[in-house]
Structures are given as C-alpha cells and as structure tokens.
Amino acid sequence: MYSRYLAVDSHRMLHRVLSFPIDLASSAKEYSSIGVKLPPLEDLVGVIIAGMGGSFIGGLFLQDALYEKTEKALIPIRETLLPSYINSHYLLIAVSYSGNTEETIRVALEAYRRKIPIVAVASGGLLAKLAEAWKIPFVKVPSGLQPRAAFPYMGAALAAIVEALGLAPGLLENLRSAALSLERASSSVLAASDTLAKWLHDRYNAGDFPIVYSYRPYLSAGYRFKTQLNENAKLHAFHSEIPESNHNEIMGWEGPFRFSTVLVRAREEPAYIRYRIEFLKELFAEKGIKYTEVRAQGENRMEELLSLFYTFDVASVLLALLRGIDPAPTTTINNLKRYLEERINISLDIERITSQTGSRGIRQDGNQG
Numbered sequence: 001m002y003s004r005y006l007a008v009d010s011h012r013m014l015h016r017v018l019s020f021p022i023d024l025a026s027s028a029k030e031y032s033s034i035g036v037k038l039p040p041l042e043d044l045v046g047v048i049i050a051g052m053g054g055s056f057i058g059g060l061f062l063q064d065a066l067y068e069k070t071e072k073a074l075i076p077i078r079e080t081l082l083p084s085y086i087n088s089h090y091l092l093i094a095v096s097y098s099g100n101t102e103e104t105i106r107v108a109l110e111a112y113r114r115k116i117p118i119v120a121v122a123s124g125g126l127l128a129k130l131a132e133a134w135k136i137p138f139v140k141v142p143s144g145l146q147p148r149a150a151f152p153y154m155g156a157a158l159a160a161i162v163e164a165l166g167l168a169p170g171l172l173e174n175l176r177s178a179a180l181s182l183e184r185a186s187s188s189v190l191a192a193s194d195t196l197a198k199w200l201h202d203r204y205n206a207g208d209f210p211i212v213y214s215y216r217p218y219l220s221a222g223y224r225f226k227t228q229l230n231e232n233a234k235l236h237a238f239h240s241e242i243p244e245s246n247h248n249e250i251m252g253w254e255g256p257f258r259f260s261t262v263l264v265r266a267r268e269e270p271a272y273i274r275y276r277i278e279f280l281k282e283l284f285a286e287k288g289i290k291y292t293e294v295r296a297q298g299e300n301r302m303e304e305l306l307s308l309f310y311t312f313d314v315a316s317v318l319l320a321l322l323r324g325i326d327p328a329p330t331t332t333i334n335n336l337k338r339y340l341e342e343r344i345n346i347s348l349d350i351e352r353i354t355s356q357t358g359s360r361g362i363r364q365d366g367n368q369g
C-alpha cells in the first residue's frame with residue numbers, strides 16, 4: 001500500500017531503514033578489525049561519547065545496552081560544554097556524522113586543550129581534518145547518508161571502540177548476532193511498524209501528537225522514536241522517561257492536552273516499572289487518552305533494543321509516507337546550521353586552541369595552515 005507514496009521518498013529512506021539489520025550485521029563485522037590505538041583501560045575512569053542528534057543516539061544506545069555491565073563509566077553527552085571533572089583519565093569519543101557539528105567540534109577542542117585522549121568518528125568534515133592534524137585515532141563511517149540513518153555504522157564503530165578498550169568483551173559479536181536475529185524476525189517486526197505507523201497517522205488526523213514513554217534500559221529506543229518522528233515524519237513528538245515523568249509530567253494529564261501515547265514494553269520490566277505503566281494505562285483509560293503499546297522482540301536486551309529501533313525507524317518513515325512527506329530532507333535543521341555558520345567562525349576557536357597547545361592550526365575550509 002505504500003508503493004504509491006514511494007515517489008515522494010527522494011532518498012529511498014524506506015529502503016535504507018529496512019536494511020538496518022543487514023547493514024548493522026555487516027558493519028559490526030567490518031569494524032571488528034578497527035585497529036585504533038587507545039589508552040590502557042586501567043588509566044581511565046570512564047568514556048564520554050559526545051555527539052548531537054543522529055550522532056548522539058549511538059552513545060545512548062550503548063549506554064542502555066551496557067547500563068549496569070561496565071566497570072567504568074560510559075557517558076553519552078549532547079553538549080557544547082565539557083564538564084570540568086572530565087580530565088585526561090577519560091577517553092572522549094567525538095561523533096559527528098558530517099564531521100562539522102559545532103557542538104561536537106567545541107567539545108573535541110576543549111578535550112584537546114585539556115589533553116584528554118580523543119577518538120573521532122565521522123564520515124569526513126572538520127573532525128576528520130582535526131583528527132589528522134592532531135594525530136588522534138579516526139574511525140571513518142561511510143559517507144552519503146542522512147546522519148540519523150547512519151546509526152548501523154556509527155553504533156557499530158562505537159561498539160568496536162568500547163570493546164577494543166576492554167570495557168565490553170564480545171560486544172561486537174553480540175551486536176552482530178542480535179542484528180542477524182532481527183533480520184530473521186523482520187517480518188513480524190515490520191508488521192508492528194506498519195500497525196504503529198497507521199495508528200499514529202489516525203491519531204495525527206485526530207489532532208494528537210505522540211508522547212513516547214520508555215525506561216532504562218530501553219530509554220534510547222523511546223528517545224530514538226521521538227527524534228525519528230521529528231526528522232522523518234516532520235512532526236512534533238516527545239519522549240518521556242519512566243519513572244522521572246511520574247513526578248512531574250504526569251500532572252499534565254489533569255489539564256487540557258492534544259497527545260496520544262506510545263508505551264515501550266520489554267522483558268526487563270521489574271515490578272517498580274510494571275506497576276507504574278499499569279497505573280498510567282488506568283489513568284489513560286479513565287481520561288480517554290489513546291495509547292498503544294509496542295513490545296520489544298528478542299531473547300536478550302541487545303536483540304530487544306535493536307527490534308525497537310527497527311520498529312520505530314521504519315514506522316517513522318512509513319508515517320512520513322502516509323502523510324505524503326519526503327522523509328529525508330531536514331530543511332529547518334540545515335537552515336539553522338547555515339544561519340550559525342554565517343555568524344560563528346569556529347575556525348578562530350580552532351586556531352586559538354591549537355596554537356595554545358602548540359599544534360598546527362586548521363582552517364575551516366579544511367586546509368591545514
């Protein structure tokens with residue numbers, strides 16, 4: 001039924017999101033021989049994974065996957081400022097698909113100034129040039145994709161770095177085998193995407209916007225859905241964390257609202273989460289709030305997370321197509337980036353920092369100077 005909408009899908013986003021399991025399985029294999037030089041784990045207190053938007057989600061996903069399983073901190077950040085406690089006992093992984101995202105470049109610059117070990121992950125851009133000038137490890141991901149659609153590559157690259165550090169033995173193989181299981185289960189996952197996209201389309205036609213509820217260790221999946229609905233379906237959508245939202249956002253249901261909700265459900269649902277969800281469902285029923293539940297598929301956390309990402313990525317593109325919207329372009333984001341580029345000359349900061357630290361500078365046109 002979507003075939004009639006495919007003419008609007010200028011960059012074949014549907015095809016791209018449908019290939020998620022295969023792309024992930026093959027990139028997990030490819031990055032297993034990553035070969036970057038990393039500091040010894042015993043010298044580190046933790047790892048910071050800095051990125052924005054589609055380049056942030058890989059860090060959040062890994063944090064969920066490894067939440068209570070690593071002996072050192074694994075902290076995803078989406079910031080321009082680097083907290084003062086981050087020092088040379090941390091590793092900073094700077095992730096920017098384009099390599100040109102100002103926030104991530106600024107965090108990398110500050111880390112460089114503080115002599116923090118850095119690994120860069122990008123398809124090119126300024127970050128690649130800085131990595132060359134600074135002689136820091138650089139992991140290249142394939143170019144030509146929408147950053148958010150490059151999750152199978154950036155996620156695998158991050159997993160490879162984290163495993164190479166010694167923080168999560170077997171992580172890449174775990175990722176690869178979960179991606180292969182997902183591929184085998186894809187028809188039932190895609191059926192869930194289809195149902196979800198149609199449900200959201202009906203809710204949108206009724207004037208409601210979605211709030212997606214999720215909890216640890218599935219926060220990243222709920223957040224991913226919110227951002228994919230924003231960027232692919234071009235709609236307002238919000239993510240709400242359980243239990244935190246039980247202490248504030250829940251009061252909003254006492255006032256007027258134009259929202260429907262999506263509840264992420266999964267295997268790791270202790271009673272303190274399950275009862276919170278049950279309470280919400282009762283509240284929703286009482287108030288006439290439309291909700292749907294999306295259940296993760298899979299035998300373990302990694303499989304479940306991937307099944308949720310897959311369901312949500314595909315549903316967001318299907319929803320765009322149902323609306324007759326081209327899922328790929330992110331015009332308003334690009335306009336903002338252009339606006340900022342015209343007003344903020346990051347190359348001056350790069351010159352200042354690199355000259356303070358005695359390295360060769362690099363101009364924004366990418367030429368080392």
Ligand code: F6R
Binds near residue numbers: 055097099146148
């Ligand atoms: C666009 C997208 C955005 C970008 C973000 C940061 O597809 O996903 O959220 O990821 O604007 O840009 P990059 O990823 O190039 O650092």
